[in-house]
Amino acid sequence: MMIAKNDEEKRSRVFGIVTMACTVLIILIGAFMLIRLFTGNPIEGIWKGEDTDLVLTIKKDIIVADYAELLGDTDAKVELSYTMDKDAKTLTIKTEDEKLQEAAQALGEGIEESGLKSALGMITTTFEYSMEDDRLTLTEREYGEQLVFVKK
DSSP states (O other): OOTTTTOHHHHHHHHHHHHHHHHHHHHHHHHHHHHHHHHSOTTOEEEEESSSSEEEEEOSSEEEEEEHHHHTTSOOOEEEEEEEETTTTEEEEEOOHHHHHHHHHHHTTSOOHHHHHHHGGGTSSEEEEEEETTEEEEEETTTOOEEEEEEO
């Protein structure tokens, strides 16, 4: 199939339109990638603890903690809030009493809210974070303890 058969002027016009459309598309994709690189959350995703059964699902504004050692085989998960400072590379994880109550109720009689809060105490603090490939390292700012997670 030949475009515009033997008319060189029409072929040149079609080629110019196709070239312009491809150029605009490449620029839009590049701009999208750059914007996402600088405004996106670098730690968003599902992270499995290397030394623990803790699984963190980090979303835009919450962290969902699934701690198998504590929660057992239930489907209960605990929602935690967090703030992140990309410049200082810090992550502050906080618990909310309402979310702890919901998780304790979902567990039934297995554990109380206070036990859940103390078990999650190891991750409800301020961390310095670093990422290398698919590995997230959270270093507790006060004592220097590290939690290492691998991206699922």
